Amino acid sequence: MAQNYYQKEIETMPREEMKKLQSEKLVKQVKHVYENVPYYKKLMDEKGVTPDDIKSIDDLHKLPFLSKADLRDAYPYGLLAKPLDECVRIQSTSGTTGRRVVAFYTQHDIDLWEDCCARAIIATGSSNKDVCQVAYGYGLFTGGAGLNGGSHKVGCLTLPMSSGNTERQIQFMMDLNATILCCTPSYAAYLAESLKEQGYTPDKIPLKAGIFGAEPWTEEMRHGIEEALGIKAYDIYGLTETTGPGVAFECSEQTGMHVNEDHFYAEIIDPDTGEVLPEGSKGELVFTSLDKEAFPLLRYRTRDICVLTRKECSCGRTLVKMAKPMGRTDDMLIIRGVNVFPSQIETVLLNEGYQPNYQIVVDRVKNTDTFEVNVEMTPEKFTDKIGEIIAMEKSLANAMKTMLGINPTVHLVAPKAIARSEGKAVRVIDKRKLI
Numbered sequence: 001m002a003q004n005y006y007q008k009e010i011e012t013m014p015r016e017e018m019k020k021l022q023s024e025k026l027v028k029q030v031k032h033v034y035e036n037v038p039y040y041k042k043l044m045d046e047k048g049v050t051p052d053d054i055k056s057i058d059d060l061h062k063l064p065f066l067s068k069a070d071l072r073d074a075y076p077y078g079l080l081a082k083p084l085d086e087c088v089r090i091q092s093t094s095g096t097t098g099r100r101v102v103a104f105y106t107q108h109d110i111d112l113w114e115d116c117c118a119r120a121i122i123a124t125g126s127s128n129k130d131v132c133q134v135a136y137g138y139g140l141f142t143g144g145a146g147l148n149g150g151s152h153k154v155g156c157l158t159l160p161m162s163s164g165n166t167e168r169q170i171q172f173m174m175d176l177n178a179t180i181l182c183c184t185p186s187y188a189a190y191l192a193e194s195l196k197e198q199g200y201t202p203d204k205i206p207l208k209a210g211i212f213g214a215e216p217w218t219e220e221m222r223h224g225i226e227e228a229l230g231i232k233a234y235d236i237y238g239l240t241e242t243t244g245p246g247v248a249f250e251c252s253e254q255t256g257m258h259v260n261e262d263h264f265y266a267e268i269i270d271p272d273t274g275e276v277l278p279e280g281s282k283g284e285l286v287f288t289s290l291d292k293e294a295f296p297l298l299r300y301r302t303r304d305i306c307v308l309t310r311k312e313c314s315c316g317r318t319l320v321k322m323a324k325p326m327g328r329t330d331d332m333l334i335i336r337g338v339n340v341f342p343s344q345i346e347t348v349l350l351n352e353g354y355q356p357n358y359q360i361v362v363d364r365v366k367n368t369d370t371f372e373v374n375v376e377m378t379p380e381k382f383t384d385k386i387g388e389i390i391a392m393e394k395s396l397a398n399a400m401k402t403m404l405g406i407n408p409t410v411h412l413v414a415p416k417a418i419a420r421s422e423g424k425a426v427r428v429i430d431k432r433k434l435i
């Protein structure tokens with residue numbers, strides 16, 4: 001595929017030049033936060049580091065980390081680095097793992113965020129000739145706003161659908177010939193299911209690319225969506241604390257996401273010791289926003305677990321690549337002492353011919369963890385014969401045991417019995433936390 005770039009000079013910048021750019025930005029940024037955010041000044045003072053100690057990106061490790069707890073602590077204005085009258089927008093996390101966090105943006109911040117999303121759209125081979133259906137939620141959630149802005153920057157005809165109302169999504173997709181779909185992967189899978197039910201085969205669907213993110217999804221799920229919709233499905237990553245989607249995006253190679261590292265410097269650390277790990281190691285992803293003005297987080301611990309690589313990419317971009325996050329450190333369930341990621345369950349389901357429509361229910365009974373997985377039968381696998389259902393449940397439980405090392409109780413339920421989410425899917429119900 002011929003390569004297109006939105007900001008070629010940056011996206012293909014030689015490593016040494018990029019390092020220089022990052023260093024210049026970091027030196028300025030550290031001064032900015034030290035002088036304007038008392039919360040940071042205190043953290044830096046406690047660690048005995050001053051802006052003078054930061055001369056290049058190689059000094060980054062000297063700075064203290066910032067965690068979600070700090071953000072909650074400082075809510076709402078404690079980390080604000082610009083006067084409110086210079087801010088133009090607030091967005092908020094979806095609150096997947098607790099109290100929402102708010103982030104502030106100046107116009108400069110919105111611009112750089114939308115540029116990042118524009119890079120992601122162009123990297124799918126799209127252009128101003130495309131019709132971009134944005135089915136991420138609009139509002140406080142960053143998904144809709146970010147891709148909407150990126151789509152405008154590229155010059156696509158933008159359909160600001162927001163999430164939900166599947167009938168209308170399908171009608172507009174068909175009537176207006178949408179060629180790019182932006183939404184969560186779980187909603188893309190749901191849309192694909194609904195399109196199929198209405199008799200639309202992939203050749204009748206005008207889409208050619210999807211930009212899916214905001215939640216973990218597996219390779220198997222990617223293949224399923226690509227086949228069902230007749231598209232290429234690209235991953236996109238981001239978090240409200242850094243801006244929103246577009247912090248990293250996938251290119252034609254589809255082997256991980258290029259980090260927009262002129263704006264967001266990525267590190268991988270050992271989540272237990274905080275030590276910076278070498279390229280290729282699996283650990284917690286940490287971001288430093290190099291030139292955001294209003295809410296510039298330094299060394300923010302995302303709790304997402306992944307790997308960074310600088311292997312040459314066939315798309316020509318030199319930006320460092322992050323692997324698909326495997327889940328969050330706080331997504332990881334510890335069941336009977338064993339680490340379990342929902343993504344592992346999803347992989348088993350897709351390998352065994354099921355759809356990723358499932359819910360994990362964990363509880364504690366008489367000091368022992370119970371571990372149940374509710375899985376929808378697909379229309380093809382559907383049966384109401386008890387014997388067959390029991391055999392299928394056993395076989396799925398065995399496959400999960402092989403993957404995880406512990407035995408779940410699998411319940412097969414009727415197709416569509418598990419509530420569908422229009423935003424991020426709810427995969428885990430952990431009742432142990434309620435005790």
Ligand code: ADP
Nearest residue numbers: 093094095096213214215216236237238239240
């Ligand atoms: P919340 O933490 O409330 O979900 P956000 O809506 O800002 O807040 O979501 C950011 C998080 O979403 C990331 O930290 C990451 O865990 C997850 N995420 C975003 N994009 C992806 C992606 N492409 N793959 C896996 N996880 C993702």
Ligand code: ZN
Nearest residue numbers: 251313315317
């Ligand atoms: Zn690439």
